Amino acid sequence: MTDIVNAPKPASRRRSAIAPLLNVLRFLLRSPTSAFGLAVIALLVLLAIFAPLLATHDPNVQNLNNVLQPPGGNHLFGTDELGRDIFSRLLHGTRITLNIIFLVTITVGPIGLAVGTIAGYLGGIFDTILMRITDIFLSFPGLILALAFVAALGPSLNNAIIAIALTSWPPIARLARAETLTFRSSDYIAAARLQGASPFRIIMHSIVPMCLPSVMIRLTLNMATVILTAAGLGFLGLGAQPPMPEWGAMIATGRRYMLDSWWLVTFPGVSILLVSLAFNLLGDGLRDALDPKQMNRR
Amino acid sequence: MKSVEVTNLGIALGHGAKAVNILPDVSFTVEQGECFGLVGESGSGKSTVLRCISLLLEHWRGTVKIGGASVRDMGVIERCRTVQMVFQDPYGSLHPRHSVRTVLYEPLRIHNLDRRQERMEQALRDVGLPISFLDRFPHQLSGGQRQRVAIARALILEPDVLLLDEPTSALDVSVQAEILNLLSDLRARRGYTYILVSHDLAVVDYMCDRFAVMRSGEIVEVLDRAALENNSATHDYARELISASIAYDRAS
Numbered sequence: 001m002t003d004i005v006n007a008p009k010p011a012s013r014r015r016s017a018i019a020p021l022l023n024v025l026r027f028l029l030r031s032p033t034s035a036f037g038l039a040v041i042a043l044l045v046l047l048a049i050f051a052p053l054l055a056t057h058d059p060n061v062q063n064l065n066n067v068l069q070p071p072g073g074n075h076l077f078g079t080d081e082l083g084r085d086i087f088s089r090l091l092h093g094t095r096i097t098l099n100i101i102f103l104v105t106i107t108v109g110p111i112g113l114a115v116g117t118i119a120g121y122l123g124g125i126f127d128t129i130l131m132r133i134t135d136i137f138l139s140f141p142g143l144i145l146a147l148a149f150v151a152a153l154g155p156s157l158n159n160a161i162i163a164i165a166l167t168s169w170p171p172i173a174r175l176a177r178a179e180t181l182t183f184r185s186s187d188y189i190a191a192a193r194l195q196g197a198s199p200f201r202i203i204m205h206s207i208v209p210m211c212l213p214s215v216m217i218r219l220t221l222n223m224a225t226v227i228l229t230a231a232g233l234g235f236l237g238l239g240a241q242p243p244m245p246e247w248g249a250m251i252a253t254g255r256r257y258m259l260d261s262w263w264l265v266t267f268p269g270v271s272i273l274l275v276s277l278a279f280n281l282l283g284d285g286l287r288d289a290l291d292p293k294q295m296n297r298r
Numbered sequence: 299m300k301s302v303e304v305t306n307l308g309i310a311l312g313h314g315a316k317a318v319n320i321l322p323d324v325s326f327t328v329e330q331g332e333c334f335g336l337v338g339e340s341g342s343g344k345s346t347v348l349r350c351i352s353l354l355l356e357h358w359r360g361t362v363k364i365g366g367a368s369v370r371d372m373g374v375i376e377r378c379r380t381v382q383m384v385f386q387d388p389y390g391s392l393h394p395r396h397s398v399r400t401v402l403y404e405p406l407r408i409h410n411l412d413r414r415q416e417r418m419e420q421a422l423r424d425v426g427l428p429i430s431f432l433d434r435f436p437h438q439l440s441g442g443q444r445q446r447v448a449i450a451r452a453l454i455l456e457p458d459v460l461l462l463d464e465p466t467s468a469l470d471v472s473v474q475a476e477i478l479n480l481l482s483d484l485r486a487r488r489g490y491t492y493i494l495v496s497h498d499l500a501v502v503d504y505m506c507d508r509f510a511v512m513r514s515g516e517i518v519e520v521l522d523r524a525a526l527e528n529n530s531a532t533h534d535y536a537r538e539l540i541s542a543s544i545a546y547d548r549a550s
Contacts (some may be wrong), residue, residue: 187391190354191451195405196378209395227530 029287034285040278048094057085059092059245068261078263080254086267089245093268096246097275100161100230101223107165108172109219115169116176117211121184131177137170140223143232150238157246160239164229168222175218179211203273213290221283224276231272248276299489300365300380300458302328306348307360320346321358321515330365330458333485333492335502335509337539343515344495345386348461351493352383364459376410382452383461387468388444392436398422398447399432405455423449425480444471449480462494466501478504499526499543511536 027254028034047054056076056140063083071078078085119130149163183189184207192202233239234248242249248270254264307324310317321343328334336344349355351362353369360367364380372380385391390403390427402418411417419429425446430457436444452460465481466474485492496502503508503526511533512520519533529544531537 007432186387187387188393191383191385191391191448192393193354194352194381194383194454195451196374196408197404201408206393206396209393258397 004087016169022209024286024289028282028285031285031288034289035280037278037283037285040274041282044094044098044275044278047091051091051095055088055091057088059084059089060243061228068257068264070261071263077267078261079249080264081257081261084138084243086250086263087246090247090248090267090271093245093247093250093271096157096240096244097227097230100157100164101226102162104165104168104226105219105223108169108222109215111165111174112169113208113211113215115173116178117180117207118183119173121203121207122199123184127177130173134170137167138174140167142167143229146233147236147238149232155238155241157240157244160230163233164226168226168230172215172218176211176215179214180207183207183210190282195241213286215226215285216291217283220279220286223279223283227272227276227279299330299491300360301330301332302334302351302361302459302491302493303361303366304347304351305361305363307347307358307362309346309355309358319498319515320437321350323360324512324515324517325360326510326517326520328491328493330491331485331489332508333494333506335506336493336495336512337497337499337502337509338512339497339539341514342512344497344512345363346495346515347465347512348383348463348495352381352461353377354383377406378457379409379455380457381459382457382459382471384448384452384461384465386464388441388448389436391448392444394436394437397432398434398439400449401451402432402454405451409455417454418528421454422485422538424453425450429430441469442476445469445473446480449477449484457490459491459493462492464495467496474501481505499540500547502526503530511539521542 013045028038056074063079063082066079066083067081069075069079069083075087077084077090077282080086080089115130115134119127119134140148145167146160146163149166150159153162189206192206197205230239230246231248231251233249234246235252237249237252240246240249242253250268251265251272254261254268258265304327307321308319309321310319312318324347326334330408336347338344346355351369364372369377369381393426396404403414406414406417413435418432422429422431427443427446427450431439431443431447436447439447445468449465460521462481466477469477475531478501481492484490491520492505494502494505503523506523508520508522510520511531519531519536521531521536525531526540529537529540531540
């Protein structure tokens with residue numbers, strides 16, 4: 001009974017919608033690792049927003065009299081083989097990275113969730129067909145399949161995003177299906193059926209909210225892979241095309257000068273490492289924060 | 299309010315030679331406004347009968363008529379407004395992420411009913427909860443309060459028949475009495491027809507006019523409440539069950 005008395009009384013419906021979000025945020029900040037992840041991602045977002053203001057040079061302006069300058073002086077991170085400022089290119093690259101992550105996430109999340117919950121809830125023939133399609137996608141290594149797609153569609157950043165999205169929804173679908181199977185025979189689903197809710201309504205109102213936390217965790221953990229795949233495609237020349245300052249592509253072109261000019265590959269490499277690490281740590285933190293058992297304790 | 303007529307209800311799970319006949323053949327009738335009990339040991343098919351009546355299980359044989367109309371012939375909307383169910387475990391029957399408001403609002407939206415705020419408040423008043431509970435989530439409620447919300451959810455569609463699947467067995471003894479009083483009070487005021495599943499003969503004695511004793515999917519005997527007092531059951535198993543329950547009550 002004590003927790004009834006102590007339970008916060010939501011003042012309005014809007015506040016009750018924001019409160020859990022603040023709870024999760026507070027929980028994430030409590031552990032050092034997830035706080036670090038959150039801080040790096042926040043920094044990434046801020047850098048992307050203010051990239052034009054923070055950049056010391058135009059990322060695409062070449063200066064052939066000033067090539068391969070080491071870090072220091074006028075150029076914080078040095079210059080590349082065409083005399084472009086690496087710091088400015090990295091800053092503008094954050095926009096491309098965030099763009100990739102955002103587009104992949106908003107396509108992969110809903111597709112995976114839809115396929116998984118429909119297969120799990122309806123079962124039978126729907127389950128068989130949807131899960132076999134998922135298996136086909138799962139049976140290829142992600143990067144190889146993405147390579148095949150990009151090769152077929154033609155190399156460009158948008159095609160790389162499509163290819164990454166096409167290869168990263170199956171694990172989400174599997175996860176959503178497994179979660180759905182644990183809920184589908186529960187009493188509250190039976191109660192919803194007794195109220196005359198259609199299967200679509202049950203999936204949208206009852207099953208999706210239950211699957212959402214684990215799917216969000218999985219998506220966050222996936223982002224590291226997405227960044228690496230995008231960088232890999234860029235490195236192979238199949239993602240962002242020059243002169244776009246994509247981090248993977250920067251490493252690819254810098255590779256030729258790597259032995260004499262270490263700064264060409266080091267800074268983009270460190271950026272990729274930091275961002276993927278940050279997303280991994282955040283995902284780990286989210287797993288604890290969104291755990292329903294933890295939710296109830298708060 | 300409507301009567302319930304169950305004739306030759308049977309269900310088998312599995313196919314061919316491996317099929318298991320869970321309910322071989324069950325028939326009983328419940329008068330309108332009556333509270334009919336189903337008792338028996340675990341696995342005797344009590345809850346399965348309710349799940350068949352409510353069409354949560356669909357592959358059964360026989361007929362179930364509510365107010366003279368077969369449940370299979372009713373449309374979904376009509377069926378939902380005729381028969382509702384209260385589940386055993388109030389911790390599992392409320393969606394953990396839905397507020398009480400959502401729980402009560404959903405059926406109103408599905409059935410496109412008017413005066414929604416009024417109906418929600420009425421439903422909460424009926425089960426003895428304050429209206430401020432609309433914005434509570436299940437984890438902010440106690441077991442008894444959750445079961446009251448579950449009853450409100452069943453009543454908000456104004457059904458004729460309420461199926462009660464061990465509505466108190468997951469609750470504290472003191473809370474059990476509250477819920478049972480609430481249920482019999484609601485029946486006295488509105489005249490609902492109840493089918494109550496329980497393994498607790500004391501609950502049946504308190505609530506039901508008549509009850510059926512079930513064993514391995516079959517109804518052994520249908521008895522009046524009076525039969526509990528002097529154990530006038532004629533069938534051996536029913537008599538044994540009742541005397542065991544009486545002996546247990548004395549011992550405790």
